[in-house]
Amino acid sequence: MTDKLYERDAYQQVFTATVLSCTATPQGYAVVLDRTAFFPEGGGQPYDTGRLGDARVLAVHTDGETITHTTDVPLLVGAAVEGRLDWSRRLDAMQQHTGEHILSGTLHRLYGAENVGFHIGDPYVRMDTSIPLTAQQLADAEAEANAAVRADTPVRCYIPDAATLAVTEYRSKKELEGPVRLVEAGGDRCACCGTHLARTGEVGLIKIVSFQHYKGGMRLLVACGQRAYRAVAEGWTDAEAAGRLLSAPVGSLTAAVTRLQSGEAQLKQRLAALQNALAAAYGAAATPGQPCTVWAEGADGDGLRRIAMAVAAQTGAPCCALAPGGQGLAYALAAAPDGDVRPACQALNGAFQGRGGGKPAFCQGSLADADEARVRAFLTEIL
Numbered sequence: 001m002t003d004k005l006y007e008r009d010a011y012q013q014v015f016t017a018t019v020l021s022c023t024a025t026p027q028g029y030a031v032v033l034d035r036t037a038f039f040p041e042g043g044g045q046p047y048d049t050g051r052l053g054d055a056r057v058l059a060v061h062t063d064g065e066t067i068t069h070t071t072d073v074p075l076l077v078g079a080a081v082e083g084r085l086d087w088s089r090r091l092d093a094m095q096q097h098t099g100e101h102i103l104s105g106t107l108h109r110l111y112g113a114e115n116v117g118f119h120i121g122d123p124y125v126r127m128d129t130s131i132p133l134t135a136q137q138l139a140d141a142e143a144e145a146n147a148a149v150r151a152d153t154p155v156r157c158y159i160p161d162a163a164t165l166a167v168t169e170y171r172s173k174k175e176l177e178g179p180v181r182l183v184e185a186g187g188d189r190c191a192c193c194g195t196h197l198a199r200t201g202e203v204g205l206i207k208i209v210s211f212q213h214y215k216g217g218m219r220l221l222v223a224c225g226q227r228a229y230r231a232v233a234e235g236w237t238d239a240e241a242a243g244r245l246l247s248a249p250v251g252s253l254t255a256a257v258t259r260l261q262s263g264e265a266q267l268k269q270r271l272a273a274l275q276n277a278l279a280a281a282y283g284a285a286a287t288p289g290q291p292c293t294v295w296a297e298g299a300d301g302d303g304l305r306r307i308a309m310a311v312a313a314q315t316g317a318p319c320c321a322l323a324p325g326g327q328g329l330a331y332a333l334a335a336a337p338d339g340d341v342r343p344a345c346q347a348l349n350g351a352f353q354g355r356g357g358g359k360p361a362f363c364q365g366s367l368a369d370a371d372e373a374r375v376r377a378f379l380t381e382i383l
């Protein structure tokens, strides 16, 4: 069994060990040492990377007893080797992991929520809860967890004897047998084999970045430590930029966007009314029995449709309404009663690099080759 140095001291970055075996594998070289500070992937925490002598450690895994390092070059069996962790990666993992303990413990204490899924991903930590929670409940738990961070109390990792364990309450994802390693952080006690910070204050900040309902509970994306700072700083920069566009300070963006949306809805209504009036005017001016093309600059797709259909209804003949739009020139083709404009639509698309189609009574699309005069001449020929 490999001696797991990280279980005794999560802050050990450098160590010496003896190479017990080194085997070529498709991924690199599988190296087993007598002892290691490299944490293997497990319990939602990613493996450490770093160096063993001149070799790069690409991955670390365990079968529970033996820890296997995957390196890029072979190591001499029997030799002593110096191991050195990529400390920024490990510290980040410990910030996320310890923060997760504090937040999970708070959710459990406040609402009885169990943590049923945990994964330190990039850029966020994923946490799944056993029960649904409201936005307010999550906000309250986040506030309480951050208070525990600011209290800066010691994080304790220990393996109690069986008698003590039997009378000790702790959270665990599964039933455990034999010795259990307990981790106490910010008022929570939980079984865990991972690496943790020494004090809650080192977590810095816990931020729930997003949440959604998932499998009867919630799926949270969470950032702790440096990641939380970055998420908040980037979010603030983005909010400030939006605020400048909206002439509103951060803190009143929602009200500003709501005003903008209601203004847009009013404009859409006015546009629809104007396009209806325009369609009626085109219809009134059209000559009965006469196929025609209408140039309706400024009309959108819906306006073109209304105009083409109003004119065709008035004349009893096909009508094509055109305006700049789409990939160049937007068109709407309305048929005479019982007519079929699909062949005309196909011919138009073919002649002017168009896209679009529809039903016999009505087709709509746009033309990349947007020469108005040639398109109108072509339509005069085919309608």
Ligand SMILES: [Zn+2]
Pocket: 097, 101, 183, 192, 193, 194, 195, 196
């Ligand atoms: Zn843990």
